[in-house]
Amino acid sequence: MNGGRNCDRINVAIDGPAGAGKSTVARKVAERLGYIYIDTGAMYRAVTLAANRAGIAPDEADRLGMLVGKLDIRLKPGAGGQSVLLNKEDVTSAIRTREVTLRVSQVASHQPVRSRLVELQRQLAADKGIVMDGRDIGTHVLPDAELKIFLTASVQTRALRRFQELDADGRVSLTQLEREIADRDRSDEQREISPLVCAKDAVVVDSTELAIDQVVELIVGLSRTKLAEAK
Ligand code: DC
Secondary structure, rough: OOOOOOOOOOEEEEOOOOOOHHHHHHHHHHHOOOOEEEEHHHHHHHHHHHHHHHHHOOOHHHHHOOOOOOHHHHEEEEEOOEEEOOEEOOOOOOHHHHHHHHHHOOOOOOOOHHHHHHHHHHHOOOOOEEEEEEHHHHHHHHHOOOOOEEOEEEEEHHHHHOOOOOHHOOOOOHHHHHHHHHHHHHHHOOOOOOOOOOOOEEEEEEOOOOOOOHHHHHHHHHHHHHHHHHO
């Protein structure tokens, strides 16, 4: 029993470092449960893209704070995955460039940026039935999520997965990608506000040796157990 809350659905939080497979896994888990998938990294990427376009450097906290207040960021679930709209423009591909990737962690380290996006994320999750992935979902955005997963994998495996995703144009060496991923981990883990840490009540899943579908199966099973407990 839980005091009359909607117990037909739960919220699932999936956190972890870059390249651990969070987005793919979260999207598939959402599909299986009939839930909505929310990619919070995409929101930080949209702010970074807007900042790049406005000529705002990733360390200009005040200007970033003013910018984020003016942006209309929307996530539109669709059959082929989630589309990201920035002031009504579809930026789903534009937010995945290396230019954005190399700056996003620093942009995401500023309090005004985080406060605004966390507010949006909480609104999106208010009615439950959400699978949300990011870095601080279980610890900060949705501390009451019924199921929290911390999904990780070795740096080498994560770099290799990113390498395979890049098209020939954007291809950089595997060693370079390993270095960038390790740098981004460090920056996400060491920032002062909402750093990437594993929530105390999260289930840790190491996907180094697991196929995506095995991870999905595991999380769907855990979700069903939590759902039964919530009823
Ligand atoms: O998951 P991703 O690689 O698309 O995330 C991009 C960046 O955004 C990542 O370096 C850390 C940041 N991020 C964050 O700080 N908090 C979140 N909830 C999600 C992403």
